Amino acid sequence: MxxxxxxxxxxxxxxxxxxxxxxxxxxxxxxxxxxxxxxxxxxxxxxxxxxxxxxxxxxxxxxxxxxxxxxxxxxxxxxxxxxxxxxxxxxxxxxxxxxxxxxxxxxxxxxxxxxxxxxxxxxxxxxxxxxxxxxxxxxxxxxxxxxxxxxxxxxxxxxxxxxxxxxxxxxxxxxxxxxxxxxxxxxxxxxxxxxxxxxxxxxxxxxxxxxxxxxxxxxxxxxxxxxxNIAFEPRTGTGFDVHRFTEGDHVWLGGVKIPHTHKLEGHSDADVILHALTDALLGAIGDGDIGQHFPPSDPKWKGAASRLFLEDAARRVKDRGGRIVNVDITVLAEAPRVGPHRPAIQALIGDVLGLTPDRIGIKATTTEGMGFTGRREGIAAMASASVLLPYGLSE
Known part of the structure; x- marks a missing residue:
């Protein structure tokens, strides 16, 4: 039957x-x-x-x-x-x-x-x-x-x-x-x-x-x-992304367009902050990485705004009944300066993830002239994300 x-x-x-x-x-x-x-x-x-x-x-x-x-x-x-x-x-x-x-x-x-x-x-x-x-x-x-x-x-x-x-x-x-x-x-x-x-x-x-x-x-x-009736367990994920400079007049960082002497090279908009943060969220829930869900070989994502990737990761957390607690990002670059754009970056990330600015850490540092970032060949970003996921009903 x-x-x-x-x-x-x-x-x-x-x-x-x-x-x-x-x-x-x-x-x-x-x-x-x-x-x-x-x-x-x-x-x-x-x-x-x-x-x-x-x-x-x-x-x-x-x-x-x-x-x-x-x-x-x-x-x-x-x-x-x-x-x-x-x-x-x-x-x-x-x-x-x-x-x-x-x-x-x-x-x-x-x-x-x-x-x-x-x-x-x-x-x-x-x-x-x-x-x-x-x-x-x-x-x-x-x-x-x-x-x-x-x-x-x-x-x-x-x-x-x-x-x-x-x-x-x-x-x-x-x-x-x-x-x-x-x-x-x-x-x-x-x-x-x-x-x-x-x-x-x-x-x-x-x-x-x-x-x-x-x-x-x-x-x-x-x-x-x-x-x-739900017990939650904390999860932490980390992400790292890097893109090299190429000819251009701006970079995208944290969903914000920042004037610069070069742009970052990538299949999408090469936003290292949002890429690293997307991977951090995916890592917290054990759901692969950004390349798995948005492969650079797919022409659909050519020039795509990286906000789309972050929105997808946030949805995946939500679909599992999870809650994003806070995120923390560090940008490694000699230039451009990130500090003046911190409020705008926090606002965009907060809008996507449903977080207040006090739950969104945005920091930047140079590498004192050392390595590829010190030689101004590109920009890197590291991110971590804390998530609460339900693991079962409490007694």
């Missing part, structure tokens, strides 16, 4: 995330995007064979940084104007792989447990549809238009619908197709479509921890919960 998970991540949800951070499913909790945690919950489950994520058309880059690496993840599908349309799009995209069962889940529920996933799958052995839900424990009131209590609603038999919601694949795809054909687009969850199509929907009691992150406060609490 082939079982797929369909994760719905096409919503905007911007009111929950920090300004400029994008939709809530890409907000960071515990050092990783919400969506990354949600994908991992299904990727780690032994009964799930395939994961399909439905994303907004504008979120391709955000998704690429959040999706991580798992063999179960198939290419993302593009969502529609409503949740119902997004799920329908995802189901159509899954049709080619012919799953027997599908579990449909909200991206904003990263705390779903393996036990809940297992119970929904088990229920589908005897039912065409299964709904993770929680019994209503609060007293419910219906309010009038004047904002006063109009009625008390008995809570017996009432449940709060959650996800995952599980279905036999072909029947739920057929139900979505029929609803779309009839112009019915107001269903707020897939269990409602199943009910409309005449399915009996079995209830699976969920766990209270499977909350949906809706507000900014939810994200803060989730981050606190994730972080409190």
């Amino acid at each position: 082939r079982i797929a998970a369909l994760i719905v991540a096409a919503g905007r949800g911007t009111r929950a995330a920090a300004p400029g951070a994008g939709p809530k499913q890409y907000a960071l909790i515990g050092g990783r995007p919400v969506l990354a945690h949600t994908i991992a919950a299904f990727a780690d489950h032994p009964e799930i064979d395939e994961i399909k994520v439905v994303i907004h058309a504008d979120d391709g880059e955000l998704y690429a940084h959040a999706s991580g690496c798992t063999a179960k993840l198939s290419p993302a599908a593009t969502g529609g104007a409503t949740r119902q349309a997004s799920v329908h799009s995802g189901l159509e995209a899954l049709a080619a792989s012919k799953p027997d069962l599908v579990l449909i889940h909200d991206a904003a529920r990263p705390f779903v447990s393996a036990a809940t996933i297992s119970k929904v799958i088990a229920t589908l052995k005897s039912a065409r549809a299964a709904l993770a839900a929680l019994p209503v424990t609060d007293t419910l009131k219906r309010a009038s238009d004047r904002g006063v209590v109009e009625d008390t609603i008995p809570r017996a038999g009432l449940w709060r619908a959650q996800t995952p919601q599980g279905f036999h694949f072909e029947p739920i795809l057929d139900a979505h197709r029929k609803a779309a054909e009839q112009g019915l687009d107001k269903f707020t969850d897939d269990a409602a479509i199943a009910e409309w199509a005449g399915f009996d929907v079995a209830i699976v009691e969920d766990e209270t921890g499977n909350i949906k992150l809706t507000t900014a406060e939810d994200l803060k609490l989730a981050d606190r919960q994730m972080t409190s």
Whole structure:
């Protein structure tokens, strides 16, 4: 039996995330995007064979940084104007792989447990549809238009619908197709479509921890919960880079264009500071070196701004749930002088790595006329980076 998970991540949800951070499913909790945690919950489950994520058309880059690496993840599908349309799009995209069962889940529920996933799958052995839900424990009131209590609603038999919601694949795809054909687009969850199509929907009691992150406060609490359960270990990486001078009128150092009598020769912009710093970050996480990820033999990187390399290294740290603590750089050169440009270099590096200036050391020294730098044949730079990486859950 082939079982797929369909994760719905096409919503905007911007009111929950920090300004400029994008939709809530890409907000960071515990050092990783919400969506990354949600994908991992299904990727780690032994009964799930395939994961399909439905994303907004504008979120391709955000998704690429959040999706991580798992063999179960198939290419993302593009969502529609409503949740119902997004799920329908995802189901159509899954049709080619012919799953027997599908579990449909909200991206904003990263705390779903393996036990809940297992119970929904088990229920589908005897039912065409299964709904993770929680019994209503609060007293419910219906309010009038004047904002006063109009009625008390008995809570017996009432449940709060959650996800995952599980279905036999072909029947739920057929139900979505029929609803779309009839112009019915107001269903707020897939269990409602199943009910409309005449399915009996079995209830699976969920766990209270499977909350949906809706507000900014939810994200803060989730981050606190994730972080409190993660133990971090310090990592240190070092980098070294050197480039020779050639004819020109400026050099790039730390992403800053500095007038000079020569320029540095290299396939990219030959920025020794950013090259050394990129290698230091890659070294801290054991992920090769700059030449491996951006080979000088590739014409794509000819003349490229080295900021791109540093951004990629920072993303690799972030994708591992890591945090960059501080960086320190020493430039070896007779000229040009680095000191006057220190604030600008710190500002650029801080912008890329999310660090304040007090966490970015920029120093320069000469070699007293000795060696290739002393003979003004080129410039060298050394860098170190300190990173905190999660290595497991604390007890």
